[in-house]
Amino acid sequence: MNATISRLALQSLFGQKRWWALLSLPLLLIGLALLVRLLTRGEAGGAFEVIVVGVGITAATLVALLATTGVLGPEIDDGSIIYLLAKPISRYSVVLSKLLVAVGVTVVLGAGSLLVSGLILEPSDLQQALAVTAGMAVAGAAYCSIFMVFSAVNRHAMVTGLIYVLVFEGLLASWLSGLRYLSVSAWGRRIAEGIDDSLNLAAGNLPLAYAWVASAVVVVAGCVLAGRRLSRFQLRGEE
Amino acid sequence: MALPTEGPGPGGVIHDIGYRPYTGPRLGTASAARSLFATGLLNAYGIGRSGRAKILPMVLLAFMLVPAAIMVAIMVTLGLTEGFINYGSYPVQLMLLIVIFVAAQAPVLFSRDLRSGAISLYLARPLGASAFALIRWSSLFVAVLVFVGVPIIVLYVGALSAEADFAEHTGEFAAAMVGVILLAAVLATLSALVAAHTRRRGLAVGVTIIALLISTGVVTAVQAITSEMGNEVGARIAGLLSPFSLVDGVQAELLGGVGSFQVSPGTTAWGLLYLAVALAVIAGGLWVLVRYYRKQAGR
Numbered sequence: 001m002n003a004t005i006s007r008l009a010l011q012s013l014f015g016q017k018r019w020w021a022l023l024s025l026p027l028l029l030i031g032l033a034l035l036v037r038l039l040t041r042g043e044a045g046g047a048f049e050v051i052v053v054g055v056g057i058t059a060a061t062l063v064a065l066l067a068t069t070g071v072l073g074p075e076i077d078d079g080s081i082i083y084l085l086a087k088p089i090s091r092y093s094v095v096l097s098k099l100l101v102a103v104g105v106t107v108v109l110g111a112g113s114l115l116v117s118g119l120i121l122e123p124s125d126l127q128q129a130l131a132v133t134a135g136m137a138v139a140g141a142a143y144c145s146i147f148m149v150f151s152a153v154n155r156h157a158m159v160t161g162l163i164y165v166l167v168f169e170g171l172l173a174s175w176l177s178g179l180r181y182l183s184v185s186a187w188g189r190r191i192a193e194g195i196d197d198s199l200n201l202a203a204g205n206l207p208l209a210y211a212w213v214a215s216a217v218v219v220v221a222g223c224v225l226a227g228r229r230l231s232r233f234q235l236r237g238e239e
Numbered sequence: 240m241a242l243p244t245e246g247p248g249p250g251g252v253i254h255d256i257g258y259r260p261y262t263g264p265r266l267g268t269a270s271a272a273r274s275l276f277a278t279g280l281l282n283a284y285g286i287g288r289s290g291r292a293k294i295l296p297m298v299l300l301a302f303m304l305v306p307a308a309i310m311v312a313i314m315v316t317l318g319l320t321e322g323f324i325n326y327g328s329y330p331v332q333l334m335l336l337i338v339i340f341v342a343a344q345a346p347v348l349f350s351r352d353l354r355s356g357a358i359s360l361y362l363a364r365p366l367g368a369s370a371f372a373l374i375r376w377s378s379l380f381v382a383v384l385v386f387v388g389v390p391i392i393v394l395y396v397g398a399l400s401a402e403a404d405f406a407e408h409t410g411e412f413a414a415a416m417v418g419v420i421l422l423a424a425v426l427a428t429l430s431a432l433v434a435a436h437t438r439r440r441g442l443a444v445g446v447t448i449i450a451l452l453i454s455t456g457v458v459t460a461v462q463a464i465t466s467e468m469g470n471e472v473g474a475r476i477a478g479l480l481s482p483f484s485l486v487d488g489v490q491a492e493l494l495g496g497v498g499s500f501q502v503s504p505g506t507t508a509w510g511l512l513y514l515a516v517a518l519a520v521i522a523g524g525l526w527v528l529v530r531y532y533r534k535q536a537g538r
Contacts, residue, residue, distance in 0.1 A: 017437055021446050025453075032457060039465055039473055047464065055453075055460060062449055073441060158441035159343070162448055166335070 002089055005097040009071040013105065018070045022105065025059045025066075026113030033117035048121045052114055052132055053201050057139075057185055060110030061169070064140050065161045067109075068102040068147035072226075073157050085233060092227035099148050099223060106140035131196035139188025142215045145222025146184070152229040180204045184218065187211040268365050272374055275366070279378025283344045292347075299340045300386060303333060307390040311397030318401070324394050324408075326415030327496035330387050330422060331483055334455065337426070340386050342447035345430035346440040348375050354438045358535055368536035369529045376431055376528065383423040391415055411496060418490030421517055425482045426451075428524035435531055454481040462501045474502035475509055479516050488513040 075081040111133045118129030151157035173183035180186035189201035190211040285293030352358045395412040434443040461477040478484040484500045491498030492510030504510040
């Protein structure tokens with residue numbers, strides 16, 4: 001862990017034009033929740049699941065993608081990563097410091113917006129909103145770790161990540177229920193269900209312990225893979 | 240030939256070292272504009288760029304054509320000439336492919352020269368910043384138009400060769416094509432703005448895809464909720480928020496096509512409002528784009 005690297009990563013994240021994309025997604029989700037509450041005059045039966053789970057999880061995942069590709073990608077892109085890698089700091093600690101920032105931003109903006117929009121839709125049920133937020137925080141950490149590997153491996157982390165989110169998580173995992181064992185979003189939903197039994201987030205009969213262990217394994221494996229990749233980093237010119 | 244010209248005293252000497260001046264025809268600004276447009280259009284499909292740059296647009300175009308080819312094949316073999324094809328809903332059903340194409344190819348035309356600084360070389364030529372921005376935009380517009388329009392032309396030609404009713408199919412095809420032109424213009428404007436302002440390819444692609452898909456998702460969600468609550472006006476206002484539902488509304492209401500979203504404008508007045516919003520997005524977007532490039536020229 002290195003506080004300076006984390007601080008610089010946070011600065012670069014909000015110093016670029018990326019910050020408005022990062023902020024607009026949570027604001028959009030909260031705005032949508034407000035709109036739905038206004039339109040349904042507070043009698044939003046089932047709107048919690050549709051908005052928070054249907055739209056909210058995707059929005060929070062995209063926040064994770066934008067945040068993670070923002071902390072590592074641009075430096076690799078313009079080559080300034082070599083100045084960082086030339087410092088006598090373990091590559092694993094570089095990855096961990098940057099990952100921590102991405103996870104922090106994802107938890108605050110992504111999972112936090114789920115909490116706010118959940119409370120807007122169902123103000124009386126704090127536990128439900130907190131459960132979804134906790135599930136998304138765990139899933140967000142796992143997503144950040146995956147996207148960190150993407151940005152360490154190739155230049156097109158944003159595109160690869162989007163295809164992963166839209167095609168694998170969005171299309172395949174929702175059609176083929178057997179893929180719930182591999183879908184980070186399903187683990188997060190299962191963890192939320194584990195915290196609040198009244199929730200039904202269509203996570204199937206996934207074992208709760210499996211969801212926790214799998215998320216932890218993905219986070220650790222992502223750090224290790226990205227760190228290994230950075231320690232074998234080679235500079236390449238423009239294609 | 241290459242003898243130094245003897246000067247009268249000390250001073251400069253001009254050596255003719257054999258470079259030849261350009262003596263061919265001077266083609267002028269119009270020709271520069273034409274060739275900039277043509278290179279831009281070809282570059283959007285990866286032609287004239289590296290082999291790897293061709294993969295994505297060509298694969299996407301192939302994916303875009305496959306459903307049309309299959310539909311034509313089914314139509315011809317089973318003789319289904321009536322009510323089988325809906326030209327207007329083809330772009331909406333293949334939205335994901337269109338969104339990826341637009342998002343991935345707009346930075347080719349709008350991010351690279353701004354980021355590398357080559358823009359100052361372009362803008363130093365007689366063409367000027369406004370013309371440059373508009374020509375770049377037209378390249379992208381035509382590229383998207385080809386991408387969305389060709390499969391629909393394939394459908395139409397297939398339907399006619401399967402001896403479908405000419406008048407009926409021509410009407411629906413024409414309505415869909417006007418919709419496609421409008422859609423291509425709106426998408427090209429929005430993605431050009433994002434690509435020029437972000438300048439980073441990855442970020443531009445991400446922001447464009449996210450914005451287009453999320454806005455369409457929001458329209459679908461809000462329309463589902465409002466129409467359940469019987470709030471027609473709310474559902475129609477929601478339809479203004481996504482380029483796809485906007486253009487779909489115009490071609491469904493004003494041109495007699497078939498709408499693909501849950502709620503279409505319904506009345507001519509709403510249809511005109513949809514059209515006005517679409518045109519305002521194009522005009523406003525182009526104004527911002529031209530202003531942005533003029534600012535670049537001033538640097």
